[in-house]
Amino acid sequence: MxxxxxxxxxxxxxxxxxxxxxxxxxxxxxxxxxxxxxxxxxxxRRKAATTGAVRVASLKALPETGEPRKFPVLATKVDAWTRTPNVPVGAVYLWRISDKEVRAFNVVCPHAGCFVDFQAAKNHYHCPCHDSTFALDGKVLDPKSPSPRALDELTAEIRNGDEIWVNFQNYRAGVKEQVRV
Ligand code: FES
Missing domain, CATH: 1.20.5 (Single alpha-helices involved in coiled-coils or other helix-helix interfaces)
Structure with missing residues (x-):
């Protein structure tokens, strides 16, 4: 077949x-x-970041004379898989305006990233690296200052009558505009 x-x-x-x-x-x-x-x-895909406002100091730690004081900023850092509390992320000058208002400035000079000092005798901020000077409200004082912008002001608020909370942020140095880093 x-x-x-x-x-x-x-x-x-x-x-x-x-x-x-x-x-x-x-x-x-x-x-x-x-x-x-x-x-x-x-x-x-999540970038390392700090979490919102952080408590920096108490109001009574600031002199009533209005002289700014420097404080470290500790925050919770969040990256890919971990949350780490109390990590130093920078420092701020706190300036007491009244019992209800405090202003905060990042201590980093916007020119090239050195830390500014507050000079009580002259009542202004001074950067030791290239002599930029800034007024109490952060504005550039001397037109010859190389800093391209004022000190970076941060949002600060008083909570529970005595706690100073700051939304801490670092910005890129050397540019006129504030660019978050
Ligand atoms: S880093 Fe402050 S003036 Fe240059």
Missing amino acids: AKSHPHPQNSRRNFFVKAGAIAIGAVTMLVPAVSGLLVLLNPL
Whole structure:
């Protein structure tokens, strides 16, 4: 008896059916794998950041004469997978205006990043690196100062009558506009 050969159209159909099944199987396995990977890597897409306003000092630590005082800023740092409390992130000068108002300035000079000092005798801030000077309200005092902008003022508020909270932020040095870093 003569052997029957499969019709060429049938074998082509079988080939496509098998290829389709393999493709569907592969996609079915790939979707959960990719989703799992995205969940796993999600924290990497988060930039390290500090968390909102931080308590910096109490009002009674500031002289009523209005002379600014320098305080370190400790914050909770959040990066890919960890939250680390009490990390030093910078420092601020706090200037008491009244029992209800305090102004805060980042101590970093906007020229090239040195720390400014407050000179009580002259009642102004001075940068020891290239002699920029700043008024109590942070404005550039001397037109010859190389600083391209005023000291960076930060939002400060008094909570519960005595706690000074500051929204701490660092900005890029050497540019006229405030650029967050
Ligand atoms: S870094 Fe302050 S004047 Fe240059």
